[in-house]
Amino acid sequence: MSAIGSDRRGAWRAALACMVSLAVAMGLGRFAFTPMLPIMLHEGKLDLQAGGVLASLNYLGYFVGALSCAAIRLKPATMVRGALVATAALLLGMGLWDNFSVWGVLRTAAGVMSAWTFVFASGWGLRRLAETGAPTLQGVIYAGPGVGIAVTGLVGGAVGRWGSEAGWIGLGLLSLVLIAVIWRIFSDGESAHAASPAATAAAPSEAESAAARNDARWLVGLYGLAGFGYIITATFLPVIARQALPGSPWPDFFWPLFGLAIVPGALIGARAPVHWDNRLLLAIAYALQALGVVLSVAWPTIIGFTLGSLLLGMPFTTITLFAMRDARRLRGNAAAGLIGYATASYGVGQILGPLFAAPLAQRTGSFTVPLLVAAAVLAVGALLFALVWWRSQRPEGALTT
Template sequence: MSLIGYDRRGAWRAALACMAALAVAMGLGRFAFTPMLPIMLHEGKLDLQAGGVLASLNYLGYFLGAMSCASIRLKAVSMVRGGLIATAALLLGMGLLHGFTVWGALRTAAGVMSAWTFVFASGWGLRRLAETGAPALAGVIYTGPGIGIAATGLLGGAVGRWGSNAGWIGFGLLSLVLIALVWRIFSDGEAAHAAPQAAPAAAPTAAESAAARSDARWLVALYGLAGFGYIITATFLPVIARQALPGTNWPDLFWPLFGLAVVPGALIGARAPLHWDNRLLLGAAYALQALGVVLSVAWPTAIGFALGSLLLGMPFTAITLFAMRDARRLRGNAAAGLIGYATASYGVGQILGPLFAAPLAQRTGSFAVPLLVAAGALGMGAALFIAVWRRSCVTKGISNA
């Protein structure tokens, strides 16, 4: 057995385990609510405004979880395993327990678990890939949310025919199956393959430090626009599609299409050359999502929703990957704090989206205005990322002159 072959297998095991972890924590734990919401509305368990509150509570949990990551000192594998088991239990609880207050507590806790699992599985997986010489497999890790989202979309309608309770319980049982498949891969041997120590880098100049601090502030602020810009569609897509296309089966297909689009987007994003500027990549990804959101308003047909779902889904986790890459560019191996702040900003955007959209849509009977505002936020983020990049080019030109 060659060392290279062993490393390749170890890299694929780590990547696939993290992919499954993110499928459970993000695709199921966070986004199962999207296909379940129309069913719960139909059953009379919720109205649209209450659904928006439950969605925002989940994103509040995500925010709290992201903010707490920097202060947690437990092993990454312990956090991942605990987060996965808790996610499955919380999904089962949505089907077994009843009442808005209980559901609010469950959705908030699910948000915390998804943030913890995402941050610690990402960190563990990216480290393993670096140690085994396969950083390009990072894209495999970030296909996980898309696979989970596609599963919730494809299974949600079928399982939901027996009612939302059966749907939630089905998702909880599916989570337990996936957890069992990868449980042993998340072992305590975190230091089994120690990465070689890099030579200490030269200390940055005062100008470089000031520019890095400015870029870090912009990254945190603009990452929040991505959270706000996509979340209205990601929370209410089946409801929006049912309003535009009543009496057809098309609305049940757009959410899994969004999830499936995440997979090639993550793989392509991970292949983007490291010398490409992350801010330009983020600007392009934001612009694609803005166009996807606009299409659901400007072209509310089956084709328009399908194209919109593809354009919204493809950059979904690629945005996260580019943002993490930019944090590492700015802070190197000490990027965890910046990643935590950026993730928290993203969480704030997610919290605000449903709270803004649901009451307005319930009052007007349409999601058009909230969606256009969301598209505007993404468009502004794209323009500002390009502006920050141009400013840094000018600053470098001056400093090199």
């Protein structure tokens, strides 16, 4: 009984430590720019197009970081610790320097750190949960970005009333506090069998069938559509809401609402039975996000933005969960390479989104067209995933390319 209780406590400690890690690296380090952008625009430090460039540089860093993980040989816990400390330093740097070129370097580096934290904290945490017999707690881990996004929206916006410098420095100090709380947990759980993504990727894989290879190509291609489809709203939501609701206090709350919606979505998604087809689940998640994006255009009111934020947020990390599950379905324990390609595809979509949306919105004075394009991309992804799933149920197997 005591051993079971000890394992359970260890599983919860690992899950919560990873949740906090993702909250810091992704919610604060990666997405703090979303609530800080309208403050910097108001201060005249940026225009909308420059803001789009900084956002895309951050996503470029995430792309580079995701690709580099396969070559890193350090222990996962060591990587998590180092990336978290660097994230806090980069947040502080955004408040200490007032130079666009420096900001570009800092945001790019923050993207790299968020990718490293996501990959290595996920690997460390999922292995710990498997060792302690508590795989259902993976939803706790992937609630982390939502918790962090909610914090950036509430704390960053409040502290930012004293200026963007205070906002960035406040978030950096908060990150240091959170890192200190979980620091020791990553020192006492390093499994002797823990492997870096490189080691996992190097494991020999069984010969794949043509259908499995085809499914892998579809997964990589369609996962990139999700990156493009959500990122325009995720980058510019407070700005979009302020344009639609001038003078209203509500726009500052839609971003934290988006973050809070991620938490139940992650917890529910983690409990989806393993025999449910991931492609059909992904189709449903894409459709929900498409509807959420459309609502901000078709119903630009408090209710419309509220429902849109909820529908965009709830499937956010479940899409990642289902994509990772499908990669493991196709490649088993040698899925790291496929996950890396899919993450890179997602990263490309994220990079292109702000670069497409910001100049167009600045010229037209509206995000309507970029948002409709984003919703259409998500809808196409939903339809194609549903088609791939439907064709897989037929005797001849998966859809061919």
